[in-house]
Amino acid sequence: MSSSTVNVLDIKEPKIRLLHLSWFAFFLTFVVWFNHAPMLASIKEAFDLSTQQVKALMILNVALTIPARVVVGMLVDRFGPRIIFSCLLVTGGAICCFFAFANSYEMIALLRFLMGFIGAGFVIGIRLVGEWFPARQVGLAEGVYGGWGNFGSAAAAMSLPTLALIYGGDDGWRYAIATTGVIAACYGVFFYWRARNTPKGSTYFKPKRSGGLVVTSKGDLYFYIAMCIPMYLALAVLTWKLSPANLGLLTDLAAMAIYVVLAVLFVFQVSQILRVNSDVLKGVPVPEVQRYEFKQVAILNVSYLVTFGSELAVVSMLPLFFMDTFDLSAVTAGMLASGFAFMNLVARPTGGFFSDKFGRRKSLSILVAGLAVGYLLLSQITSEWPIWLAVVATMCCSFFVQAGEGAVFAIVPLVKRSMTGQIAGMTGAYGNVGAVSFLTALSFVSDSGFFMIIAACAGVVFIAVQFMTEPRGHIAEYNDDGSVALIEVS
Template structure:
């Protein structure tokens, strides 16, 4: 396409068809991933759960996605998005059915923890969309993919309580959640049948080695190692939260075992990172192949506060409306809680488009400044507010949050093409680190303080974003025959 505008209704173009196939796959993963949130009262009643157990379930829901997005990013770069997305949809559909028909809180918790793999689907489409659209369009295309896919959480909040009522009885919520798993399972086969990794004639660049991100300087190597530490720390916090000192879901022995597994994974991952970068550490990287890892790190922290806060807020917002405005019904609270994610339809594509047009750093800075103010305003909502005004405040805050997400992933495919999946995986993992961090904080504080904590983190990350560098000129990739190919960034 020669124009910077995308005609999303022109299905005669293969890239547009691929975009729609991919965002809908992502949409289904989010419907499944957040199918529990609007069902809170029904699930708590069915299992006689305490408030602490419910908050633990919210944390479990996003915890596994931290390592899952790293793993999925590696698999996507190695095997391609077509087969990886298809497999993820099928497996997630089966896990969703397991959650729907769990018979104890322990089973419920295990299935919800495993469902974190569904949240890793986002990474797959980032690589696929990046393959199908040029740099001048990739921000908008990634924004459409991310925004319309993220809308799955809002769709779940809008529709599943009504579906549960249609099924009726004490098990209506089970059938409503199970139906999302069945649809995803079937779509996994459709996606494999219809999708392709790249346009005809294009090369699918793969990393030279798998197991870790390739960096291009010794300084970046140690920087990369340091950036992996927060992911393990937050998982250790999760283990503590589930231990006898927390909600008592894990025994003390199981907690210590969890810590041991984390240490083993930590050592293994660091050995893999060293293995991937051993040659570079000894001989350096070719000048044409170099990139700055700080670009990846800044995008990680930006996604920590944008997507991390979105995951945390959509998990608690229906219950927040229900508890703050007691006149609301379950269906009404679910619908109002969904407005935060509803903004994905326009905000995330808008953020990507603005990033394409007006610059990556400037756009991201404005969006993070906006969400900082937005969360401070949300912290002031109480039962004395008119409901419509609370909804407007949520929507305004949500716009900046999701536009910021769009701006982050407008930049990700422009860092290093052959490692787009891994870079997206790491940024996505940091989004989940943010979610677990904020939800853990929420388990100790009230909603007002929770929103202020997010706003404070955003203010710090606004400063960090000022060190982001605009992509210019071209990036280079090496073909299997050793030929260097240039990929334009404008």
């Protein structure tokens, strides 16, 4: 049995080299995805934008990520992570460069919308790392991949303003953003050269049908369709935010057209799900060795909704929360709030390690319970608290949130190997659904109420996790010759 530790310094090991190749690819996707954030002041000045237009850019930047993660998950399972990650980096880098030198608001808005596709890069590495690491190490390896790669957004925030100053002039921000695009595109070529889908001699299992997850019972089929609905509702909410009822950057006609498109896309997706599961609908029995429970996927979805979804939402509002609560400057509040994101470097790998070492369901249960308590604690923060105590409470809560993310993706590769990309894509999309849901709730309640809502959702998820089946023994996949391959998951 393999050890549950991973020596990330042992670059002579092929799987460790692959891990470093993967997390840095993910890191670059986040740098490119969020490279506009530290440059918003310059962008606002260059295009003479209103505050509402800036808010629209921020929404457009994440809008496409929800469907993109689902689509990219399917592509990864079908064509392999090596080619898909390379294409995503090259394409995303090109879009980034076009954005850097765009000359109208309409153009930067469109390109920022398209840039949301690169946010799906996370999904690719989940399948890739899962192929290279055994069950006793996969949680820690996925945690390193997710935690270190996710730091790309913070790296962009810290480095791009300085890079823009080095370039100098009114267009310094353009050259800084374009630089990240060039680096991403070049790395995409390098990644294709150096990465491999599986270790030498291993088989890359692909789903027999493309277009959706293949489930193993009628009940699971209806459950799967129901779990697709929140993703479309989140996109509808984003449309509402851009509509005349909110930011007013879409006309009523345009908003209605988007709602219709979302409805058509949902019907199309359901038709594809029914197509790939036609045997289940006909009552054709699924061999016992091929069965899995869709509830596993659903529980991972809602777990990521409350972990990563809350992280995205809290990171967006925390600086302003510190400013208003403790009457701090924007710079000081931003520095104190940044600790929430910095925990990713350690917390995600720790959550993955706990999952490997102490059990999947137990670890996820403890971490979700911890983040529920953490958010309840944050809801009690007032101006009477010492600032240092508020920061400590924030960091403690952040640890449980991000360790929970690591625990979620320690389980994803163990459900069904041939569909890991699709499972990761759906789970990742639910993280964005959570962010949209919590930020929408924030617009109607106080900061304290916002934290309490997240805590309540975490309580519900904690109950759901108790129904998750602990991965045991082996999962089965079919080789091309029809023989059965058993993959250890515990």
